[in-house]
Amino acid sequence: MLLTPDAKGVFPIAPTPFLDDGSIDTASIDRLTDFYLECGATGITVLGQLGEAPKLEHAESVDVAARMIQRAGALPVVVGVSAPGFAAMRALTREVMDRGAAGVMIAPPNTLRTDDQIVGYYRQAVEAIGDDVPFVIQDYPLTFSVQMTPGVIRRIVTELPSCAMLKHEDWPGLEKISTLRGFEKDGSMRHISILCGNNGLFLDYEVERGADGANTGYCFPDMLCDVVRLNAAGEREAAHDLLDAHLPLLRYEQQPGAGLAVRKYVMMRRGLLTSAAQRKPAAAMSATARGSCRARRRSK
Secondary structure, X not given: OOOXXXXXXXXXXXXXXXXXXXXXXXHHHHHHHHHHHHHOOOOEEEOOOOOOHHHOOHHXXXXXXXXXXXXXXXXXXXXXXXXXXXXXXXXXXXXXXXXXXXXXXXXXXXXXXXXXXXXXXXXXXXXXXXXXXXXXXXXXXXXXXXXXXXXXXXXXXXXXXXXXXXXEOOOOOHHHHHHHHHHHHOOOOOOOEEEEOHHHOOHHHHHHOOOOEEOOXXXXXXXXXXXXXXXXXXXHHHHHXXXXXXXXXXXXXXXXXXXXXXXXXXXXXXXXXOOOOOOOOOOOOOXXXXXXXXXXXXXX
């Protein structure tokens, strides 16, 4: 099953589970995948920005992605393949697509500055991985320092038919979503899927602007699925109320550096991960922070 521009719902960003000794925890990969299937996810993204992909060897990346693809069954799995060079990107893309991946996600390097450089980069990326591989644009300027205007995204979508999705993580970004959907309405850009990140902080408003759902890694992805479902059913106030109840933890988990530690710790407390371990270098989580997360979880 290949990723299409009509993708909707929630594609959780899966963390990479490790045991305390730093080895990959395959049992937690299976348990996590099963949970995503049960909670209503419509896809999964693995080896994303907070999937600790740079800490994995190539063979490990392939193994983690392949295990999740096999376990997910008919659920589409997108694999992050961002790399400093196109050789590594091409090698990982070929291996995961051969194993049944639905597509790949590509983030821009932070060296890009002009619109032409950004479009040129994605053009070269497609040349490297093949134009038969559906890809996701990862637009995350707060981390990658690359500013993609709606016009640049339109150029990429227009020039590269294999672009199937935008992972929208601009902040503030509501007007960008509206502008892109406006391009579709006036016929100047074909339709693509827009799934949003930023830990789901603005998800209730983003779907009202025309986003198709979420592509993020919050420790309660089941809540994100419920927000998207409620909005689709026209239950706008219920969707807002549900997200509002999670805002303190969403905000806490969104902290740069500490966020992944929080996410893994809560997922461990939920029984989804055996350990909250990260591969080094990793941000430590204090006893005070763990206590805050336990208190927040009890209040749910």
